[in-house]
Structure formats: C-alpha cells, structure tokens
Amino acid sequence: MDGNLSQSATPSHPPVADNQKCHSYQQTQFSNTLNKPAHSLPGLITKLTMVLSVKLSLSFLVLAPLLALASSKSKDRSYINKNAIDRCWRNDPHWASARKDLAWCSIGYAGKMKKLAGSGVKYYEVTDSSDDPEKPKEGTLRYGATTIPGKVWITFKSDMTIKLKIPIFISNLTAIDGRGATVHIAGGSGLVVDKGSNVIIHGLHIHDIQSTSSGKVMMPAGRVVSISRQDLDAISIKTSTKVWVDHNTLYRGKDGLVDVTHGSRRVTVSNNLFKEHDKVMLLGHDDSFVQDKEMRVTVAYNHFGPDCRQRMPRIRHGRVHVANNYHDGWYEYAIGGGANPTIMSEGNLYIATDRPDHKKVAWRESGHNWHVKSVGDVFANGAVFSLQATDENTKPPYGQKQRFDVGSGNDVPEITKDAGALSCSTSKLC
Structure with missing residues (x-):
C-alpha cells in the first residue's frame, strides 16, 4: 500500500x-x-x-x-484460554481482517481501548524501514505515528529492522500493531508516549537501545521541535493515560525497558517477554514527584527472565497490581518499592536462582513505607516474600471493564507460555 x-x-x-x-x-x-x-x-x-x-x-x-x-x-492450544487477553482474539483465524477488535481485549487499569475499536480508524502500512526524525517520509513508522490526524492503526508490510535516530513521540489514538511481521526496533532510540492517551504498542521486538543525540524531531500533530538528549528507555510513558503495552519482546538497553512516570494513569503492561537486562521496569518518577500518587498500573501475564536483575517492577507512589507473571530469577530483588506505594502481588510464580543471597522477592527502600500483600503467589527454589502488610486496601479498585480473572500461580507457565512478540501468519490462527 x-x-x-x-x-x-x-x-x-x-x-x-x-x-x-x-x-x-x-x-x-x-x-x-x-x-x-x-x-x-x-x-x-x-x-x-x-x-x-x-x-x-x-x-x-x-x-x-x-x-x-x-x-x-x-497442536494443542487449550492453554491460550487461561490467558484472558489471548482467548479474546487468538482463537479467531480471521484476526488479520479484524485487527482493531484487539482493542476490546485489554484488561486491568487501561480498561478497554474502545476509542480505537470504533468507527473512523485509518489503517496505515509501514513499507520503509528508514528514519528521518525531522521530515519523516511517507511509508515510515515515524510518519504514521506522528503526522496523521485522528485514529490510526499501524501495520507492517514485511519483516524489518528500524533504527531510530531520535525517539518516536507517538500521537494520541494510535495503535502500533506488529502482528503478521517480525519487526525490530533496535540499535537506536525507543518509543515515547508523552502527554498522550489511547495508545496500543503490540507485537514488537525492542532491544539494544542506545544513547541519542539532541536535534529536531517531528512531534504529534506534525509539530517540529528541538529536543535535548532523551531518556534511554525502550518504552517511556510520561503524563499519559490509557496506554496498553502487550506482547512485545524487550531486552538489552541503556536504561529501563518500560518506564511509567510523571503522573501516568490507567496503564496495562501485559504478555511481554523481558530478558537480559538490569533495571527492567520503573513505575513512578522519583520520591518527591507526588503527582505519581494517582498512578494506576496493571502488570500481568509477563515473563521476566532469564537474566533480569531487578525492578520487575520497582514502584514509587501510586497503586499497582502485579498478577500472573513468571519471575525467572533475579539478583537484587523482583518487586521493590518506596514512597508509600500500594501493591497487590497476586497469582505470580517466583523462582529464585540457586544463589543463597538471591532468594528475597521483595525489597523496600530504607525509611519508606508501603502497603503490599501477596495473594496466591507460588514460590520455588527457596524464594520468599517477607515484607507483607495485612490490610485489605491493596485490592485494585477495578471497574467492570477493567476486571479479569486472575489464574492460579501454578498455571503461570501456561498463562505466560507465549509471552513476547508472537510469530503470526495473517492467514491462520495466531
């Protein structure tokens, strides 16, 4: 096209x-x-x-x-039905002709992405892997993600590797959908949602993110601005709401793989594969940034590991639901926090490494309080969740369109079996 x-x-x-x-x-x-x-x-x-x-x-x-x-x-696919997101769309062999139906499948704090499921969605196909931050060419990812007004659903014509010179600042009402192709964003900058809403990032391989130079860049609505050197996150979500990050494979970067900061709310991070990284996920900017008290994030169905050291996630302020994730070892800790966050860890599988000093699941910053509770988690190879509170206020206050059934911690290997970017053919079940 x-x-x-x-x-x-x-x-x-x-x-x-x-x-x-x-x-x-x-x-x-x-x-x-x-x-x-x-x-x-x-x-x-x-x-x-x-x-x-x-x-x-x-x-x-x-x-x-x-x-x-x-x-x-x-080819037994029954395990898919244990994952509330995947059973919503992966049993449809004609998913490729109804791509925007994916927007009805999100769970947790993001809620349903219904604005991207309705009428008026424009489909844009990426055909060119090149990148010009200031004057993006039609056919490139940056052009589709920043210059087109209204609701945009972005797909990819073929397999490609994209090296971004400066981060892409994604427009509101945009879905980046890598299904049907193998798409790598690698060796350069990552993706940013800044003051945005109603954004889906699905089916990408994002890795080896490097330092970026300052320069001019196309922003949402076609504005060109000069920016200084940016954060080195694979995906950075700042001051944004209703963002869904699903079925991506993320590894090896200079900073975080997914960071949600600066007062972002209603975010779901699900079905991703995180590996080979130190500081994986930060939720909350810093201790003094009190706007993050309104932060609401669901972290569900992800696979952390192998070779993830810490921050799976680390939480400052806000309220976070960590559910049905597979934690395959850690070094510093799996879940950490400070600045009085509220955390429910529910139905996760925590498998410690063999080292005797790497058994503690949770770490709390010295001098800080938190409200944390482990419910139905499964601990293996000596893993222990020792820092718990007993109050009931950790339960996420989901609305009807946000609720989902949390599976047993024993079922997590099946629930997360296909975490990461899927290998899909547009002519058959994904």
Whole structure:
C-alpha cells in the first residue's frame, strides 16, 4: 500500500463445500463408468483408471477430516484460554481482517481501548524501514505515528529492522500493531508516549537501545521541535493515560525497558517477554514527584527472565497490581518499592536462582513505607516474600471493564507460555 491510508473491509469467505452432494455425484459417475462396454484394451485401461480415481477421491473425503483432527490435536492450544487477553482474539483465524477488535481485549487499569475499536480508524502500512526524525517520509513508522490526524492503526508490510535516530513521540489514538511481521526496533532510540492517551504498542521486538543525540524531531500533530538528549528507555510513558503495552519482546538497553512516570494513569503492561537486562521496569518518577500518587498500573501475564536483575517492577507512589507473571530469577530483588506505594502481588510464580543471597522477592527502600500483600503467589527454589502488610486496601479498585480473572500461580507457565512478540501468519490462527 506504500504507506497509504485505507479503510479495511472484512473479506467474504467462500461457502463450505457440500460433501454429501460431492459424494453422490462421484457415486453416479462411478456407476456410469462400470456400465459402459469396453471394446478394446485401451478402453478397459481407461475404465480402470477412472475407477481407481473415483475410489481415491472417496477415500480422501473420508480421511481428510480425520487427518485435520489429528493435526489439531498435535497442536494443542487449550492453554491460550487461561490467558484472558489471548482467548479474546487468538482463537479467531480471521484476526488479520479484524485487527482493531484487539482493542476490546485489554484488561486491568487501561480498561478497554474502545476509542480505537470504533468507527473512523485509518489503517496505515509501514513499507520503509528508514528514519528521518525531522521530515519523516511517507511509508515510515515515524510518519504514521506522528503526522496523521485522528485514529490510526499501524501495520507492517514485511519483516524489518528500524533504527531510530531520535525517539518516536507517538500521537494520541494510535495503535502500533506488529502482528503478521517480525519487526525490530533496535540499535537506536525507543518509543515515547508523552502527554498522550489511547495508545496500543503490540507485537514488537525492542532491544539494544542506545544513547541519542539532541536535534529536531517531528512531534504529534506534525509539530517540529528541538529536543535535548532523551531518556534511554525502550518504552517511556510520561503524563499519559490509557496506554496498553502487550506482547512485545524487550531486552538489552541503556536504561529501563518500560518506564511509567510523571503522573501516568490507567496503564496495562501485559504478555511481554523481558530478558537480559538490569533495571527492567520503573513505575513512578522519583520520591518527591507526588503527582505519581494517582498512578494506576496493571502488570500481568509477563515473563521476566532469564537474566533480569531487578525492578520487575520497582514502584514509587501510586497503586499497582502485579498478577500472573513468571519471575525467572533475579539478583537484587523482583518487586521493590518506596514512597508509600500500594501493591497487590497476586497469582505470580517466583523462582529464585540457586544463589543463597538471591532468594528475597521483595525489597523496600530504607525509611519508606508501603502497603503490599501477596495473594496466591507460588514460590520455588527457596524464594520468599517477607515484607507483607495485612490490610485489605491493596485490592485494585477495578471497574467492570477493567476486571479479569486472575489464574492460579501454578498455571503461570501456561498463562505466560507465549509471552513476547508472537510469530503470526495473517492467514491462520495466531
């Protein structure tokens, strides 16, 4: 589509063949063939060939459904239904023609991303992996994420690696959807949602984020501004609301992999794979930034590890629900906090490393209070959650569109089995 906008229509699907009519027709042909006289050897050979052909066709009609059933059983996908997000869309083989239905599948504090599921969504396809921060070309990711007004759903024409010279500042009402392609944002800058709302980041590989230079950059609504050197996070969410980060693979960066700061609210971070990193996730800017008291973040269905050291997440101020995550070892701690946050750790799996000094799940900054409670968590290899409060105020105050069933901690390996960017074909189940 070369970076052009389009409205997506759901394709019509061919009617299912009527096997019974097909079977009846072939039987008639079979009888007619037997009743025809054969006056020569070539005629007899022709007749026998037709008989064998019909028999093989009938056999295929019988065997094909059995073979399909056997194939489906060999690819057992029942575990998907234990994940409230994935069961919402991954059982639809036609997901690619209904991409924006994904917006109804978010859970937790982000709520449903209904503004991106309604009418008026413009579809934009990335066809060019290059990057010009000041004058982005049509067809590039930066062009789609910053210059197009209204609701925008961004997809990718093919596999690509994008090296960003300066972070992309994503516009409101934008979904970046990597399903159907393998998309790496690597070796340069990351993504920023600053004073934004209604943003989805899904299905990307973001890694090896490096330091960036100052310069001019296209901001949302097509404004060009000069900026100084930016944070080195893979994904940075600042002073924003209703942001959903789902099914991404993030690793190796100079700073954080996902940071939610400066008074951001209604954020869900789910189904991501975090690995090979030190300070993974920071929720809350610093102890003195009291605006983060209104922060609300859900961290669910993620896989942390291997080789994650700390901040899974670290929380300052605000209220955070950490649910059904797989913590595969840590060095400093898994969950940390300060500045009086409220944390519910529910139904997670915590597996400590073999080192005796790496067993404590939780760390609280000295001189700070917090309200934290572990409910239904599973601890393995000596892991221990020793810093708990007993008050009931840790339960997240979800509304109807935010609630989800938290699974058993014992089911976390299945719930998080497909954490990270998925490998999807647009013509079949993802």
